[in-house]
Amino acid sequence: MRVALFITCFNDTLFPDTGRATVTLLERLGCTVEFPPEQTCCGQMHGNSGYEDAARPLLERFARVFAGAEAVVSPSASCVGFVRERLGDGPPVYELTEFLVDVLGVEDVEASFPHRVTLHPTCHSVRALHVGDRPQRLLRAVRGIDLVELDEALECCGFGGTFAVKNADVSMAMLGDKLRCVLDTRAEVCTAVDNSCLMHIGGALRRQRAGVRTMHLAEILAARE
Numbered sequence: 001m002r003v004a005l006f007i008t009c010f011n012d013t014l015f016p017d018t019g020r021a022t023v024t025l026l027e028r029l030g031c032t033v034e035f036p037p038e039q040t041c042c043g044q045m046h047g048n049s050g051y052e053d054a055a056r057p058l059l060e061r062f063a064r065v066f067a068g069a070e071a072v073v074s075p076s077a078s079c080v081g082f083v084r085e086r087l088g089d090g091p092p093v094y095e096l097t098e099f100l101v102d103v104l105g106v107e108d109v110e111a112s113f114p115h116r117v118t119l120h121p122t123c124h125s126v127r128a129l130h131v132g133d134r135p136q137r138l139l140r141a142v143r144g145i146d147l148v149e150l151d152e153a154l155e156c157c158g159f160g161g162t163f164a165v166k167n168a169d170v171s172m173a174m175l176g177d178k179l180r181c182v183l184d185t186r187a188e189v190c191t192a193v194d195n196s197c198l199m200h201i202g203g204a205l206r207r208q209r210a211g212v213r214t215m216h217l218a219e220i221l222a223a224r225e
Contacts, residue, residue: 001104003031004069006062006083006093008076009041015195021222022075022096028222029104038065044082049162059086066091073099075218077193078161081128095125096218097134097193107137112225114144118187119217120178120201122194123156135193135217142220148185152177159200171200179204182212190214 003026007019023033043058062083066072072093074080080095087093100106119139125131139147158164158174178201182190190205192198195216202214 001031002070003033003099004066004072004091005033005035006039006042006066006072006074006076006079007035008074008079010079011075011195014199015216018075018195018216018218021216021219022073024222025096025100025109025218026073029100029106029109031104034069036065042079042083043086044079045161047082047086055086059083063087063090066093071099071103075193075216076195077122077125077129077131078196081124085128095129095131095193097125097131097138098129100138100221101134108141109138109221111141111221111223112143113220113223115188116146116148116186117189117191117220118148118150118182118185119153120150120157120182120190120192120197121153122192122197123160125193126154131193138217138221139191142223143225145220148187150185151181153181155181157197157201159197161196164200175200175204179208179210183210187212189220191217191220193217 011018026033041058042062043055047055069091072091075096077095080093083093156174157178158171164171190212198214205212
């Protein structure tokens with residue numbers, strides 16, 4: 001299957017390892033991965049901040065760049081949710097776990113990751129895309145993993161894009177609750193399907209010198225012995 005990778009500007013700029021892991025994983029599963037170099041921001045930041053006039057040209061560009069793709073796959077639930085809501089009849093766009101489970105029909109991706117891990121279900125993945133337990137099903141099949149359930153897992157981490165800037169005090173209070181739950185698991189790694197949330201959580205973990213690292217789900221699924 002030919003897959004077009006929508007990396008998102010956030011991952012491309014700050015978390016390139018997630019993009020590399022996504023390509024590694026998809027190629028392992030027999031996909032031919034293409035990267036349209038003309039892709040840019042999808043406009044989520046603009047649209048979520050109320051600047052619809054600025055978001056529309058970016059969405060139209062997205063539709064042109066990925067037109068004709070058999071499938072567009074992205075390691076970002078938030079960007080996929082935005083594009084899917086706004087474009088409607090555009091190219092078929094999938095969040096990574098959706099594509100693996102629903103399109104390729106796989107849960108065991110032959111990964112190995114012998115660490116204690118907890119999963120933060122991000123708001124966009126749960127509420128916008130309704131990914132359900134797809135991330136958990138993929139993680140449970142990873143060799144050697146010790147997957148620990150996160151208390152109050154469905155509570156927002158407090159990021160919410162510009163929400164964390166405009167409402168910093170509320171955001172930090174929400175983040176404090178999330179950190180408490182993460183630390184209670186005694187996990188070595190906190191994972192999620194959105195690096196934006198992981199950046200928010202990971203920054204606080206590093207400031208506390210908690211000894212817990214954050215890692216995108218794609219990087220765990222790409223790991224081998």
